[in-house]
Amino acid sequence: MLEIKDLHAEVEGKEILKGIDLTIPNGEVHVLMGPNGSGKSTLSNVLVGHPKYTVTQGSVIFNGINLLSLSAADRAHEGIFMSFQAPTEIPGVSMTNFLRAAINAKREYHKLPALSASDFLKLLREKRKLVGLDAHFMNRGVNEGFSGGERKRNEIFQMAVLEPLFSILDETDSGLDVDALRIVAEGFNTLRTESTSALVITHYQRMLDYLRPDRVHVLVDGRVVQSGTIDLGYEIEARGFDWIKSAVSSDN
Amino acid sequence: MSALQQYINLYHDASELVCERAVDVLNMARPEAERQFCAFVDSTAKLEDYKYTDYKTLLAPDYGLNLRRLSFSSASKYKKPSCSIAQMDSVVVQMENDVPYISSEDLARLPKGVFVGSFSEAAIQVPQILENYYGKFAEKHSDPLTSLNTLFVQEGLLIFVPSGCKIDRPLQVISTTHSNQPLMCHQRLLVILEDGASLTLLHCDETAATVDTLTTQVGEIVVGRESELQMFLLEETGVQHTRFHQVYLQQDKDSSVEWFDLTLQNGYTRNTLRGCFVGENASLATYGVALASGKQRVDNNLLVRHEVSNCRSTMLYKYVLDDQSVGAFAGKVYVAQGTVKNESEQTNANLCAGNDARAYSQPMLEIYADDVQCSHGSTVGKLDEAALFYMQQRGIPLAEARLMLQHAFVGEVLEHIPIEALRQRLSILTDLRLRGKREKCQGCKAVDACY
Known part of the structure; x- marks a missing residue:
């Protein structure tokens, strides 16, 4: 369960989050909507520990752990994942090496041995099918030369490989055509379990249709x-x- | 007394000793070298070529020279080297300070007509080759370190590949500096590829010394018509080592050279390459990687002269500079008047991973012809913050993410290495170096143990 209480955060001295209260139980998908500039992406970035954002007040407890005290990597190890709105290109770091480093860092954190090369490749093969990502993408640099749609599919593919407990989808639907959106949403739905939860930022009804969220919040x-x-x-x-x-404004 | 004057004085005092332990060809070149070196002693003008390397200060310490040719190494001459890259099956030449050794077994693996051996042996077996080529390229250039080398050098390595001979396995030169007291060592390399010949040469520089050492290395390389040379230079010395490496390369018609220069561990390194096309349709592709941390310095200085038409040269040099390290790159392409269809590309990219690291970049073009295609560019930057965060969000710790980005940065150079086994080995060495796991070369078997 993720519990956000009275969360205040600022970027470059400007307060963006002004007291967020939100609880997302395990097994549920919540959607966050709001006008541009309302703080949706700021909330996402604060939850995953982006260094540009400073939390000035409040708490975030994830499955009993004080999330704000952890580094970005350790938050990921605890099961937090974000599908980025604009996934970054990392030329020269192949998808395979990138995911191997990510998986083995998580396993080391949980005191598990590194995944064998054959198990790792088998895992990639299985998860690729979920979002229809071609094998040749694995030897390319992370997001290097990927189209907009491929990048979003790649985000869900990474989510499938890393098996997070709590996922944030920051406008994963933007820039996708109808077919790509269906593939991404179906991939996401396949990954839903009783012990996982998600916060989905979207502007579109189609995403609501596919995901059938438990709750919708307006920021x-x-x-x-x-x-x-x-x-x-x-x-x-x-x-x-x-x-x-x-x-x-009339309430205020 | 000036830093350079001490060497003139030493030469005057010890010239008999220097000359009696060297072959005549080397001795015949010394008067001209002395004249050239004296000009630098008397001059107060700063040399543009040494803008980023204060060679006079580096030559100031009172190093010893092993003019009596005492052996520093207790090892047997033909001990099995610790450097052996699986799948490469190379022929190994070991250089202890300035003396090359090659086993009779390895000599027997070379094609007929090929000579690989010391200048002393060459003076007996192939004297004409030594006389025809030694000093003919280096001395045309006025360079203080080359003159100093020519003044004192007493031994060297000659590699001669006759016309039409293609050596099908790499030749690996493992050059190790041995000394138990501060030492200046002068090394010489002469590589002759006659027409239609081919050679792959891997030159590893390492040091077994734990005292201050300085080497000057002068290489003269002649690549004949339709000949091919792949050259890999790998430095894994140590922080107490200063290295001046000068190469004079001449290429004839339809020849091609691929040149890789990797500085993974060092103290102070200055690499100079002077390339010249004397025949049309020749190509020279140069690549460099420098990884420096602490107070290490790497200065790569290149000049390629397009004296004839239809030639192509490229330079791709990348540096990762951490801590207070300093990297310098000066690359110049000269295109002579009256030539046509020459092409060149220069790229120098620097990653300042440490806040106090400094990068100097000076790509230059000097063109006296109209029909050319030449480009040049340089960048100095830091690690991509967005990529670093993306990687951390996926669970990759910051330190590991930094290493992966640095490795990817130089990977663009390494991917040009055409020999798969060597590319993989150099990629591993680069990774180990970035992780700080190698202070200096521990032999390739130590690398195998890590992976």
């Missing part, structure tokens, strides 16, 4: 201002954010 100006069922998501799709913004 405005660094705070969660409304939570509800999937119907809240559909209402936003139909009416936009202005009615929520108006309601928030």
